[in-house]
Amino acid sequence: MxxxxxxxxxxxxxxxxxxxxxxxxxxxxxxxxxxxxxxxxxxxxxxxxxGRQFNFSFLQNQAGFNIGETIVPYQTNDKYWWALVVGFLNTLRLILLGFVLATAIGVLAGIASFSDNWLLKKLNWVYVEVVRNIPLLLQLFFWIFVVFYGLASQKSPADPPTSLLGAGYINKTGLYIPWPGSGVGDLLALLGLVVGAIAAFLVWRWRMKLMETAGALGKTQQWMLIGLAIAGLLVFLFGLGWQMPVVGDGNSVAGGLRISLEYAAVLAGLSFYTGAFIAEIVRAGIQSVSKGQWEAARALGLHTGLAMQLVVLPQALRVIIPSLNSQYQNLAKNSTLALAIGYPDFFSTFQTTQNQTGRAVEMILILMAVYLLVNLVITTVMNQFNQAVQLKER
Amino acid sequence: MTTSFPPASTSRPPLAQIGPVAWVRKNLFNSWFNSILTILLGLILGNTLVSFVRWAFSLAQWQVIPANLPLYFVGRFPASEYWRIWVLVALLAALAGQTWGILAKTAPRLFSRPVLIGLAIAALIAVIFPTPLPYRLLIIGIEVLVAASAWFGWQMASKVPSFGKWLAIAWAIALPIALWLLLGGFGLRPVNINDWGGMLLTVFVSVVSILLSFPLGILLALGRQSTLPVIRWLSTAYIEVVRGLPLLSILFFASVMVPLFIPSNIRLNLVMRAIIGLTLFTAAYLAETIRGGLQSIPRGQTEASRALGLSTPLTLGLVVLPQALKVSIPAIVGLFISLLQDTTLLLIIGLFELLGISRSILANPQFIGRYAEAYLFIGLIFWVLCYAMSWGSRRLEQSLNTTH
The missing domain is CATH 1.20.5 (Single alpha-helices involved in coiled-coils or other helix-helix interfaces)
Known part of the structure; x- marks a missing residue:
């Protein structure tokens, strides 16, 4: 059945x-x-x-448009692909310095939120809440139109350019700051500074190793470090041949480094905006380390600075680094807003090229490739860094 | 055997241990470093405030704001049809008030102190703001409407358990009514969408984009979690590519490429193309937000519903998704806040949203150079909107937290 x-x-x-x-x-x-x-x-x-085809041969045609500021030689009769490279280098110049400034601002503001100074804590709160709740583009407009153009505008053309605490000047043509000279001696001094920094790092490692393995005090190494620091400071101040900006005839400014107002505004806007987000990440990271870790470190006799450096920060970094990655990616993506300010970044040269050639499809492919590549590089670098700080488990 | 207690002190503690002096000493001058910091920050802050006040009362010309108020709020929406906007605002205010009342049903008091302060500030601004008298009365009327419907919703929530369901249906009905009021037709004078601007366009574009991105976002989130490799790869690829690109390039894609993708006899206007771009962009971020919610639902929920005999679609629709969406509401509000801020980018593709309309106002020779005044005003609008939403979402997070 x-x-x-x-x-x-x-x-x-x-x-x-x-x-x-x-x-x-x-x-x-x-x-x-x-x-x-x-x-x-x-x-x-x-x-x-x-009546259009699909190919990339137009990149070999003459660009014919001008790029306001470049760090490599560029003429209007150069090819389109070179114009795009020039724009990309401008983007790199913006985002690399932006990473450094945003991190510095963010870390300072994040630590400031733990200060026992009431005024500092409140100001820090105002900074974070104001910056995070206002659109970035509006902030960029504020920086360029109100802050930088406002500082640079003179009541009459006969007025001298606005002085920035005596160290630099700002006028319609740009922001002038002191900058090292470019003579042979200056370059040698710069090289000396780099070598000195590496030497100082090695001495510091040596001292830490001695302290950890042999329990030595490392006094000799400490004196070496102090000597290196003094020598470095002296070379930095007098060896680099600082060029101070000076007001010449007709109120024009010469000497020093000229930074365009557009670059300064985009850089300031992006750094302060991203800095507010990084501040919150740093704050959350430090808060995630349990209070017992602090207390244990203090009980072992470490003072606040060392407890932070040796105990809390390494643990906080595990929380901070992954979120930092996405903030750096956001900064790179937000740098496209430079277009609205008039700083010739990659997106701006991209748009001019697209408008002139009408090759929307090819150009959007290039655009996607470039920004995905930038984000891939950021993620790869940050992942390497992340692996270095993650918990070492057996 | 007499124990002598210290005499009970009736004198007040010395001023150095309690009161403002002690507070200042403890919070501002507790070490030499903090003292220097306080003095330095105080000097900078005082200097900034003094020069700001001096600027605001002598140099600034605030005329740029009251003279263009309609432009800031509704753009070139025809003045004879403003009543439709007011009706819409009143409708939304009533619904929002009742929703607030329902969400606050567990709170001991509906009008807590921060809420009362907020209402008072809003009323004060409405009274002192230099607009024609009818508008001031209307603004105050709307505020009263919000408060009254909040009280109504709060009362109803405890008496009628199904009130929340009815309110959700009312919201769903309000959407087509809003579109009808704004666009016209069916008896109302049609208004061209290209005439919209200012805050109306900002809010409309962001609300419509987030609503439209929900179906795609949920599908992508489920797809990324799927056990079927092809679906998982496709969803992941979409999410990661969109998240890797700047919004500006997606808006560019929407304004230049979308017309190429559709048959050449269909013409989409710029607002629609912007909404398409923002929807495609937001869907990727929404998918990640919802995925976070999905991951927070324990496996036991799925297993239990499978054991009850529900099929996979029913398990997702009745058990997993409702819980996952509820968990991710605060994150979705955060996403909406950043979307609202991102709509300012529409000015680059040529739309006159809040920031764009102020740019065109500032190009008017009468108001040239009044950047600081106009941008401060818009900045304040954005700040109040975004801060209120993030405050509300934090409160919502507390009231939605039903774990015991």
């Missing part, structure tokens, strides 16, 4: 879960491909109607 056949034969294929899993995937893939092919088909039809 009973038939004992293999159970897999009994199940018809339309009730077999495994078949359905494959069928659903094929169906979804087919749907996506269908929609994609309709869209791309439309695109080629529309492009054909407009």
């Amino acid at each position: 009973t038939q004992s056949t293999d159970s897999s034969e009994k199940i018809p294929f339309w009730r077999d879960d495994r078949v359905w899993r494959i069928l659903i995937q094929i169906a979804v893939l087919g749907l996506v491909l269908l929609i994609g092919s309709i869209l791309v088909g439309n695109m080629f039809r529309n492009l054909a109607q407009l």
Whole structure:
């Protein structure tokens, strides 16, 4: 009466879960491909109607537009691809310095939120809440139109440029700050500073190792470090041949380094904006270290600074680094807003190129590739850094 | 065996241990470093405040704001149809008030002190703001409406348990009514969407974009969690590519590429293209937010519902998603706040939202150079909106927390 056949034969294929899993995937893939092919088909039809082809040869044509500020030589009769490279270098100049400034601001503000000074804590709260609740673009407009153009504007053309605490000047042509000279002696001094910094780092490592393994006090090494620091400070102040900006005839400013107002505004806006987010990350990171860690470190006789450096910070960094990664990516992405201020970053040269050539499809592919690559590089670097600070487990 | 207690002191403690002097000493001057810091910060702060007040009362010309108030709020929406905006605002105020009342049903008091202070400040601004008298009365009327419907909702929530469900349906009905009031048609004079501007456009674009991004965002979040590799790869690829690109490039894509993707006989206006761009962008972020919520639901929930015999779609729809969405509401509010801020980027593709309209006002020779006044005003609007929402979402997080 009973038939004992293999159970897999009994199940018809339309009730077999495994078949359905494959069928659903094929169906979804087919749907996506269908929609994609309709869209791309439309695109080629529309492009054909407009009389355009799809290729990248236009990058070899003459750009013919001007780029306000460059760090590599560029002329208007250079090729489009070179214009894009120049714009990309401007973006790099913006985001790399932005990372440094935003981190500095963020770490300072994050630590300030633990201060026992009521005024500092409240000011810090105001900074974070104001910056995070106002759109970045509005902040950038504020920096350029109110702060920098406001500082640079003179009541009459005969007035001298605005002085910045005596160390620099600002006028319509830009912001002038002191900058090291470029003579052979100055470069040698700079090289000396770099070598000295490496030497100081090695001495510090040596001292830490001695202190940890031999329990030595490391007094000799401490004196060496102090000597290096004094020598470094002297070289920094007098060896680099600082060029001070001076007001010449006709109220023009010469000497020092000229920074365009647009660059200064975008850099300030991005750094303060990202800095507020980093401050919150740093605050959360330090809060995540339990109070017992502090107390244990203090009980072992470490003073506040050492407890922070040796006990709390290494643990806080594990929480901080992954979130920092996304803030750096946001900074890189937000740097495209430089377009609205008039700083010629990659997106701005991209848009000019697109407007002139009308090659929307090719250009959007280049754009996607560039920003995805930038984010990939940031993530890779931060992941390396992350692995270095993560908990070492067996 | 007499124990002598110290005599009970009736004199007040010395001023150096309690009171303002002690507070100042403890919080501002407790070490030499803090003293220097306090003095330095105090000097900077005082200097800034004095020069700001001097600027605000002598140099600044605030005329740029009251003279253009309609532009800031509704752009070039026809003046004869302003009543429709007021009706819409009143409708939304009534619904929002009742929702607030329901959410606060567990609170001991509906009108707590911060709420009363907020209402008072809003009323004060409405009274002193230099607008025609009818507008001031309308603003105060709307505030009273919010407070009254909040009280109504609070009362109803305890009496009628299903009140929340009815309110959700009312919200769903309010949406088409809002569109009808704004766009016209069906008996109302049609208004061209290109005439919208200012805050109306900012709020409309962000609300519509987040609503439209929900279906795609939920699908992507589920897809990324799926055990089917093809679906998982496709969802992950979409989410990661969109999250890796700047919003500006997506808006550029929407304004330049979308017209190429659709048949050439269909024309989309700029507002629609902007909404498409923002929706595609927000969906990727929303997916990650919802994924966070999905991951917080314990496996036992899925297993229990499978054991009850629910199929996978029913398990997702009835058990997992409602819980996951509820958990991620605060994060979704955060996403909406950043979306609201991101709508300022629409000025770059040529729309006159709040920041864009102020740019065009500042280009008017009459108001040239009045950047600080106009930007401070818009900054204040954005700040109040965003701060109120994040405060509300923190409160919501507390009231939604049903774990015991």
